Amino acid sequence: MNNVDEDNALVNFEDDQADDLDTSLAVDRFRDAVLYGTDWTVRTLLQQIEQGNIDLSPDFQRRDAWSLRNKSRFIESVALQLPIPQIVLAERKEQRGTYIVLDGKQRLLTLAQFAGDFPDDHPLWDESRKVASLRLSGLRVLTDLNGKTYNDFTSLPDLAQMRTQFDNHTIRSALIRNWPDEDYLYEVFIRLNTGSVRLSPQELRQAMKPGPFTAFLSIKSAESVTIQKILGLSAPDFRMRDVDLLLRLIAFSTRLSVYRGNLKQFLDETHEFYNANWGVEQKGMEGLLKRLEDGLIFLCAAFGNERHVGRRYKGDNFESPLNRAVLDVQIASALDENVRRAVEEGRLDLLGTFQKMSINDQEFAQAVAGTTKSITAIRTRYNSWRAALEGVIGQPVQMPELPNG
Structure with missing residues (x-):
């Protein structure tokens, strides 16, 4: 089953298109890195995965995105010895000879699911050992292989040559070593x-x-049906945009006061902080996650459509792509008891208030369009949304402590 809604889930996040990478890299840093190509056979790649030198973790396995048809067609291409797009690996600095996969995870995972000869306790199988081996289907050229598994390659004499061709087929791999940071x-x-x-x-x-x-992020985002609905997904996202969204909601809810204008650095540091302090922070984080999930459910009900949550309103309709800057302020208000009570009592039309502000408040509109990562833009959109809500309910609305600047 394909895990994504092709019409919606692959739409980019609308905000911060140029801000995921906040650095300017000097030319000499590219010269220092060593990039070279090597041709590894399918069997060699599988041995590298088996030995843990190429990491395909259970967290990634839960985000297996290819359909059985796509997997089968890929295996057929390998068996036909057709050229396969290259795998891109970066060598880990702390352990030479082990690699991070930059491009090609789905291809490697499919090879492992079909032809991996791993022990039952191998970490890769934490999830997939619960299901049967990959059985080919829908093949257009090697139709005799429909219904076959890799074990059939080894047990049926007529397929012995096919197995040899498959195992020895080379896949181009680009390796990156000595990368600066x-x-x-x-x-x-x-x-x-x-x-x-x-x-x-x-x-x-x-x-x-x-x-x-x-x-924690990977598991909890995968379990959140609400996040998936807001993103237009039917299952966990294999590109981990649901994880990205949950990380951002946590970071902006708990650490916004230390934000200094570099979005990637801010999210990286949030990631590192909670990894390093998990023993102290775990209980509070679990409580925050429940509040965030309840807040997202509240927003979906208040807006009447989960695909309106976290979207800019343009005067006659909501835009399709998710705008994380909009969701930042919406979830902050959804965590406030005065706002929730006002909605429940019918004193606040959250949808109508947001639509009215989107049309009439040009500063807010600019603060959620284009580059939204600046401290000024963040302060503007939080303060505008708070003022709009307080103007309706006549009570204070609590927002995260905002960054200075």
């Missing part, structure tokens, strides 16, 4: 996908910053 990998990561699906840096952040909070 994470910003360099972010730049490569984004450029690899220019012209296709815009990726969230969260996918790389998950690989670069392992820890208990990292696992």
